[in-house]
Amino acid sequence: MPFIEESDLLDLHKDIDKAQIINERLLDQIKFKNKDLRKIRLQRNILLGFTSLFIVGTLAITSFTAGLSSKNSFENQNNLLVSLDSLEAIKTRMGNLKVQNEELSLVKEFYLAKAFLDKEKVYSVQVKSFVENNVTLASEALTNTLFVKTNPFYAYSLGNFETLDEAQSFRKQLVNMGFKDAFVASYQDGKRVKIEDPY
Structure with a gap:
């Protein structure tokens, strides 16, 4: 079995940490966009x-004043034109x-899809298992690694695939x-479901 250089492992962990930071920023943006969506809906x-x-x-006033005097019909037409201009601005x-609203709906759909995938079955590639839990190869905070207890061993897996x-x-x-x-093994809710066919 080949050995992973410590510098390569550190680079891998740094890349995974960067990806996790990006994911957290995206989640923060989604929360911010959801607040904006609620505010925009209320404003709308x-x-x-x-x-x-x-x-x-405007229609009531226009019809009322038009019925009272026919002298002011020219002024009523001007009022109606002003109302139509305002209506165009509102449209x-x-x-x-x-x-x-459509853009925020897309962001919301992405957030809901991510939450749904967290509960779905994922596939990962197990590369090693250990008798004792004294290995510092992985952290549960890393997004693309799994370190799972599979009696009596601790399994170390790489990648999360749909x-x-x-x-x-x-x-x-x-x-x-x-x-x-x-x-390849399948996992759901942080537990190994089964070992999959390698081909």
């Missing part, structure tokens, strides 16, 4: 309410809010690097 609803009241009020604002094909491909790469005993 308030804006729609005021727009409806404005339009109804433009509503269109912008709709685009923002599909068996991806894990098998990664296993082939590890075998070519010298990890001849590597095999």
Whole structure:
């Protein structure tokens, strides 16, 4: 079995830590976008309410004043034109809010999909097992490594894959690097479900 150089292992851990920091930043952005989404929805609803009241009020006032005097018909037409211009501005604002709402919906869907995948079965490639838990190769804080107790051993696995094909491909790469005993296993909720077919 080949040995991993300490510098390579440190580089691997640094890369994994960077990926985890990026994931945490993305989650923070998702939370921030969700707050913005709620605020935009509230603003949109308030804006729609005021727009409806404005339009109804403008139409009521216009029709009331048009019925009272025919002398002021020219002024009523000017008022109606001003109202139509305001209506166009409101329509433009509503269109912008709709685009923002769609963008925030995509962010929300990504967040929900990630939460769903955390509960699904994942595949990983086990490269080593130990009798005692005295190995400092992995930390549970790292996102692409698994260190799981499989009685009576502690299993060390690399990679988290959604599909068996991806894990098998990664296993082939590890075998070519010298990890001849590597095999694919499926995990769910932090526990090994079964050892998968290597091919």
